[in-house]
Amino acid sequence: MGSSHQWCAAGENPRCCGTTVIPKPASVIENEGVDALTLRQDTCLASGGQTAIAELLPSALSRSYGMALKEGEEGCQIRLSADSSLAGEEYALTVSNDSVSIVGGSGQGVLWGVQTLLQLAGPWAQSPEQIAG
Secondary structure (H helix, E strand, C coil): CCCCEEEECCCCCCEECCEECCCCCCCCCCCCCCCEEEECCCCEEECCCCHHHHCHHHHHHHHHHCCCCEECCCCCCEEEEECCCCCCCCEEEEECCCCEEEEECCHHHHHHHHHHHHHHCCHHHHCCCCCCC
């Protein structure tokens, strides 16, 4: 079977997996008992209508991990969506042991959330060549 990889959940300090999140989050809430989301070959992404932004994750994971992140809707471990009650560039990134949710006030907010998620995955997620998998 394929390999798996983990994304950490940031604690009170906006550092995770040795990566500093830039810009510094306005707030970070640590969820007790949450260590990481394990990405597997069957992990899927629900784009929530954010199709162009959603392409960043599969592109990065395919390039650096050799992992093909599939698109789906129901039951996907990674979910993107927009919520107009948030300011345009504002986003909420929630990581649990079995899912990631990124909700932005607009497409720009979702983009910032995706970029933060890739920072949490560590520098290897931005590698121009496959380093794992």
